[in-house]
Amino acid sequence: MVKAGPRNLITDVPGVRVGNASDSKLKSGCTVILCENPATAAVQVLGGAPGTRETDLLEPHNTVEAINALVLSGGSAFGLDSGSGVQAALREMGVGFAVGTQRIPIVPGAVLFDMLNGGDKNWGRYPPYRELGYEAAHSASSDFSLGTAGAGTGATVNELKGGLGSASALLQSGTIIGALVAVNALGMVTVGQSRHFWAAPFEIGDEFGGLGLPQPLPRDAVKVRTKFSDAERDANTTIGVIATDLILTKAQTKRLAIAAHDGYARAIWPAHSPFDGDLVFAIATGSSGKVPELTEFIDLCATAASTMARAVARGVHAATPADNDAVPVWSSLR
Numbered sequence: 001m002v003k004a005g006p007r008n009l010i011t012d013v014p015g016v017r018v019g020n021a022s023d024s025k026l027k028s029g030c031t032v033i034l035c036e037n038p039a040t041a042a043v044q045v046l047g048g049a050p051g052t053r054e055t056d057l058l059e060p061h062n063t064v065e066a067i068n069a070l071v072l073s074g075g076s077a078f079g080l081d082s083g084s085g086v087q088a089a090l091r092e093m094g095v096g097f098a099v100g101t102q103r104i105p106i107v108p109g110a111v112l113f114d115m116l117n118g119g120d121k122n123w124g125r126y127p128p129y130r131e132l133g134y135e136a137a138h139s140a141s142s143d144f145s146l147g148t149a150g151a152g153t154g155a156t157v158n159e160l161k162g163g164l165g166s167a168s169a170l171l172q173s174g175t176i177i178g179a180l181v182a183v184n185a186l187g188m189v190t191v192g193q194s195r196h197f198w199a200a201p202f203e204i205g206d207e208f209g210g211l212g213l214p215q216p217l218p219r220d221a222v223k224v225r226t227k228f229s230d231a232e233r234d235a236n237t238t239i240g241v242i243a244t245d246l247i248l249t250k251a252q253t254k255r256l257a258i259a260a261h262d263g264y265a266r267a268i269w270p271a272h273s274p275f276d277g278d279l280v281f282a283i284a285t286g287s288s289g290k291v292p293e294l295t296e297f298i299d300l301c302a303t304a305a306s307t308m309a310r311a312v313a314r315g316v317h318a319a320t321p322a323d324n325d326a327v328p329v330w331s332s333l334r
Contacts, residue, residue, distance in 0.1 A: 002303060004204045005168035010178030010311075011142040012168040013243045015039070015285040018180065019140030020150030020164070021132040024322060027119025028074035030082040030129060031150030031164060032136040033180060033241055034090075038066030038097075039283040040247075042254035043108065046261050047237060047278030051076060051111040053083045058281075060250040064106060068095050070281050071109035071133055072151040072182050072239050078127040079111035085133025110279045112184040112237040114154035118324035147318030151182035156235070157268070157316060158188045158227050161329045165315025167207070169307045173296055175288065177303050179260065179311040181240030185278075186226045187270045189316050192218040195333045199267040199313040202306040208317035224270055237277035238264055240311065242304045247291045248284035257282035259301035263308025280308070 005012030015036040022029025043058045053071075057064045071086050073079030087105045090096060096103030115121055136150065144150070145164070152164030162183040169177050183189065191198055191214055200213045214221075227235060242260040260280045264271040272278050282304075292300060319329045 002169045002171065005170055005176055005178065007143065008168055008207060009166045010168060010180040010241065010243055013176050013178045013245050013285060014287040016243055017140040017142060018144045019136040020144050021136035021139065022150055022153040023128060025120050026128065027117050027154035028114050029150050029153040030071055030073035030079065030132045030136050031182065032086050032133065032140055033070040034137065034140045035068055035283065035285065038068060039285045040065060040250055040253050041067040041281060041283045042250055042257050043279060043281050044254065044257040044261060045279045046272045047276035048274035049237065050277035050279055051080065052279065053080050054108040058108060060254055064097060065250065067106045067108060069105065069107045070241055071107055073109060073111045073129055074114040074151055074154050075127060075129050076111055076113045076115050079129045080109065081127055081129040082133030083107045083109040085130040086137045089134050089137035108281065110239040112151065112155060112182055112239055113235045114184060116235050117154040117156060118326050119154055146314060148320045148322060152315055155182055155184035156327055157183060157185045158225050160316060160327055161319040161325060163315035163319035165311040165313065167307050167310035167314055169303050171299055171303060175244060175246055175296065175300060177242065177244045177300060177307055179240060179242050179308040181238060181308060181311045181315060183238050183312050183315040184236055185238050185268045186236040186273050186276050187268050188225050189268055189312060192220040192223065194218060197313040198269055199309040202309050204310065207310065208313040236275050238268065239279050240308060241281045241283065242308060243283045243285065244300060245285050245288040247286040252297065253282045253284050256301060256304055260304040260308045262305035263312065266305060267309040267312035
């Protein structure tokens, strides 16, 4: 049996810290994943409308082998500025890829669309995301908030608030894997019009309510329900990170990112639409000092999917209400 790590957060993976920053008036924010030591990284994009920063360097055939941080942000394309704030913080810390006398912090990132969620987006000449990224980097620790926090502050799914979710799993081999995700999907995370999560088969304990799947499944379980208005249709994207303490090549790390996308498909119906920018980053810290055997890597990829599915449900489950919300939170459902 797979067990959750002690925190049930991505920070159960040694060498990973997370920081959140948000603005309640803006109804948006960002989340930073800091690597205590440079980590092997990769990315897989399966949604049709992504917004990204420095993802080309993560491909296995490109030169840079490791990253210093990742950033997930609200704000659509404006949110890409959050990476500059993280870079500024890391430069002050003396962290980055060494080029002569200079250090260049390597900070890939991705954004989600939360511009029509009732928040005040009249920020003046420059958007606030650079400063939010800087703040999030300086707040990074082993413990952080879920739900309406960080990049999940203004997130929504169909008919509910989304949120920031995280989960971890300890494999029988002792390997640890963790997931972090900002859930802002076009589709639904619950079965039909029920309170039950699609991710229920993978739940550990009652980490997102302990309801299981509805028995029997409702007739409308497979009906495709999405954000219905023309404006809301484009207001999507689920962005996440999967992390492990194993030593992986860039190609293996890419395969891990691909596998973690199955967690979206297990937790969100439908997923990977033309109007989602669904993306998963993967990082391997190597802190365990172990290189996986083939069978362990298969287990790792399967667990990446189940852990990501749990993180998706936990993000929506933990969302909290705020003024001017356009949709209710999961906890208000009866």
